[in-house]
Amino acid sequence: MTTANNLVQGLLLGGLYAMFATGLSLMFGVMRLVNLAHGDFAILAAFLALAIVDGTGLHPLLTLAVAVPAMFVLGYLLQRGLLNFAVGGDGLAAVLVTFGLSIILQNLLLELFSADSRGLDAGAIEDTSLALGRLNVGWFPLLTLVSGAAVLGGLQLLLARTRLGRELRATSDDPQTAQLVGIDHRHAFAVATGLALATVAIAGIFLGIRTTFSPALGPTRLIFAFEAVIIGGLGSLWGTLAGGMVLGVAQTLGAQISPGWGVLTGHLVFLAVLAFRPSGLFGKPVAT
Numbered sequence: 001m002t003t004a005n006n007l008v009q010g011l012l013l014g015g016l017y018a019m020f021a022t023g024l025s026l027m028f029g030v031m032r033l034v035n036l037a038h039g040d041f042a043i044l045a046a047f048l049a050l051a052i053v054d055g056t057g058l059h060p061l062l063t064l065a066v067a068v069p070a071m072f073v074l075g076y077l078l079q080r081g082l083l084n085f086a087v088g089g090d091g092l093a094a095v096l097v098t099f100g101l102s103i104i105l106q107n108l109l110l111e112l113f114s115a116d117s118r119g120l121d122a123g124a125i126e127d128t129s130l131a132l133g134r135l136n137v138g139w140f141p142l143l144t145l146v147s148g149a150a151v152l153g154g155l156q157l158l159l160a161r162t163r164l165g166r167e168l169r170a171t172s173d174d175p176q177t178a179q180l181v182g183i184d185h186r187h188a189f190a191v192a193t194g195l196a197l198a199t200v201a202i203a204g205i206f207l208g209i210r211t212t213f214s215p216a217l218g219p220t221r222l223i224f225a226f227e228a229v230i231i232g233g234l235g236s237l238w239g240t241l242a243g244g245m246v247l248g249v250a251q252t253l254g255a256q257i258s259p260g261w262g263v264l265t266g267h268l269v270f271l272a273v274l275a276f277r278p279s280g281l282f283g284k285p286v287a288t
Contacts, residue, residue: 014245015145233280
């Protein structure tokens, strides 16, 4: 029964990893840009929520109404003012710029909030659970999984059914041709970055409620997000959810064997996917 419970907990943890990975996958899919500051933006959103809670007394989940739009605007302005100049070429410029942003964000948060670990108190929802036979499913992890699926579903509908989604897909496929038909690729790129930061803001706040966070935690979140994207398959949003769940299950089952094996088991599964199916579980195999 312990294994079954850990399996369920791993699936629920996968919802959080999927939310972290969604924005990373979106930016790479639209711009072929790997944002090395992605995890740090999640921690920035968590600290923003903390500041709002300390200043107003709002429930942490209600801070989403402020933090998510704020992070969207930050992402849009960041892309228009900085990252658009680094997109294209061999990709090295974008990697260096986002690495620099990561260092800046970590040091800025360190100056503003110190190195102490913080947390967001969401009250009773953190401790209550739903009994399913001999299994106990926490309400908050379940809410996290449902929210992750809702975010992915919303983005999928946006990309598939709206004019903005068609513009993003067209810009991703061929930016030059998209410009010929009147699509402003710089605006499209900025919207994609705004959406990426909005989704990672949700993940950051949920992380802050689930566990403690500190200014230096961003790179670890980036690794988990990157692994979820690769496991699920580049270019597949629902694959990102599956990748997050696979990673979450691997970590919880590994931790069942030994506490030190939790994160390591996730890394080993990631390496196995890279070795035997580089395109990911749901990605399209590359023709050779």
